[in-house]
Amino acid sequence: MGCRAMSAYRALLGAELRIFVRDKASLAFTFLFPLLFILIFGALMGGIGDAEDSRIGLAVAPNEEGRQLEQIVSETGRLSVHSHPDRTALEAALETGDVDFGAVWDGDRLTFLYDARRTQENHTFEEVARGIAARFNLLLQGLAPIVSTRVESVGGRGATGWLNLVVPGILAFSTLSAGLFAVSGHITGMKQRKLLDRMIVTPMPRVALLAAVISVRLAVVYVSTLITLGVAIAVFRLDFDVDWLRYSLFVPAGTVGMMGFGTVIALVVRQPSSAGNIANAISMIMMFVSGIYFPIEIMPAFLRGISRAMPLTYMADALRYATGVIDMSDTRFWWTTGILFGAGVAVLPLLARYVVRADRR
């Protein structure tokens, strides 16, 4: 950049920073929302997948077999066991939510009871129940399992919970939003309010404006993801093993890549005011199908196919890798980072030429 461009850049950098700080909605979306998502989802769904922490109600015949069943249940995971005199009492406890699921042993058959209204959780309780039934089945004939498993965790942190997977996903979504809305939101907004028209008639080089917008967004999204990560660690005692080099390279690369995507939207959608709305709709759809909150593995096959076409899926996986939650090949990580950065940089000339320009009269 020449001297004039540098001074324009410095002036625009200050202006961009002030615009960002004064825009309460942008501040909320960038800093507050990721935190809210972490706090709400962490609190609401932190126990997902921990069916072995559930409360099981037991109504068993008062004999040796009943005691054996109680013993098996008490040795299963971290189940908290609640005894009930009979099936009726157990059903009442299930209806009022005092227990999560129940087992009845009448001396002849083992019946597991589930609350019909807990459609989302029953399949995990059923899995625990299958394990209990398998052991009880052998024990009734005086037998114990003769084959067991020895599980070794390779890669990642091993004992990660659902929230460990979600946090990097939210960081990826923040990165996506920041890049996408920097163009299809901020720049198109400037265009809509005729601010660009006024700036472009000054000697300011377009590249200085773009550099200022990119610099502010990169800095803001990096700080925002760090705050989100820090809060997740502090509030929910989550354990991450952050590779700072990869993290610090991926977040800017992802932001630049998504600015390229935002440029494509701004070029396709001719109405500047619509570009932000379209970007908002696309990001919301991506959030649901890219495995940010719900694992891709539980989705139907065709949704998994759609998920594989979404950049956010790869961004989330790359950030899970950079935060030590999952392992992946280094080559795959660098390809993801390189493609995002390269695509973003490749589209920048289009952004400078066709988006950052005066509105047609």
Place this chain on the structure above:
Amino acid sequence: MSGITAVARTYLVTNLRERITLFWFLVFPLFLLTILTLIFGGLGSDLETTFAVGLVNSARANGGPTDFSSMVERAFVHLSSSDSPDRRPLFRLHRPADGEDPRAFLDREKDAVRIGDRALLIEIPAGFNEALLASVGGAGPPAAIAISVSGGRISSEIARSIADQVIAGVNERILTVVGRFDPSQALTVESARVGSNGRDFLYVDFLLPGVVLMAFFTAGLFGVPGTILFGRERKILKRYWVTPLETRRFLAGFSLGHLALCATQFVALYLLGRFAFGARVALLSPLSLAFLALAASVFLAFGFLISSLARTANAAMAIANILNLPMMFLGGLFFPIGELPAILRAVMLANPVTYLADGLRTALGVTTPMVPCAATIAVPVAWAVVCVVVAARRLQWGAEQ
């Protein structure tokens, strides 16, 4: 009367004609109902996933009577085939090629598990048959099968739970073969659903009322301030005031138009839920419809409140955006709310969405009541009254910004 219906029609047509409001008020709720039902509706049923699994049997003993390792191996191989062309096999097995060094295969497959290319690596170790015989004879612990999982990957966890079920079956089969387990005396296991008259609800039965409320909520939160404040800023409202239409008649028409928008949302969502996903909840029952009417009215009042608090349409959209997701998620629209920290619990208890969602679902019998029955009506009504009083004092219909 014609003035009222004209205002109502204008409100409805404007919201359905604008692409962005059409998307958020109608298309997005339909998308959300579809996507969440597709994702969570099939939980626990047959998986459509095929997991890539490495399998190596280092204990094979050429099919002799004590070659239990082959029995275990066959149990996993069985999972790599499908009984019907419509069902995918659960496992796609990767096994060492003929003459391949098992150690090299294990190292390579373990690395594949680490980077997520395999969900599991199952190794039946050398000495398995001997260990198993010792265990059958009571002279040793259970014979162990080594399973490598990829830390943090859900696919690994699901594949491992499938492998656990296979091992449970293998235990029974081997004990039967050695004459220790009598299958005719096997335990009878049953399962039953209780609550809601024993009916087994689908996830869509839980979700549909939540998405209908979300659609109403979004329409109230964004649609009402958007129409009022953009109308004020673009001087559209000013044109109304020069006609003989009184403010109260305008308000009546506006409210009627909003309720018509909610009715349109309800019909579209109900039809999708009922006929595409088989929802069986009685959303058309009088009690349910009364709750939905209450919800639409409360969210309309909430929209008036935001219109009165914001000075510009953009500020109103910012306020609505900030309130939107926290109120929806902390109202239990999509997922049941369990234990929450004190601060979030306080927000949840102050949130009218919580009471409307709980009241509607309780009326439909798809949830255990979380708050007292009277509160599901009293709290939303109190919110509506406060919103209307504040809006009546603050909202400036004619002020140009």
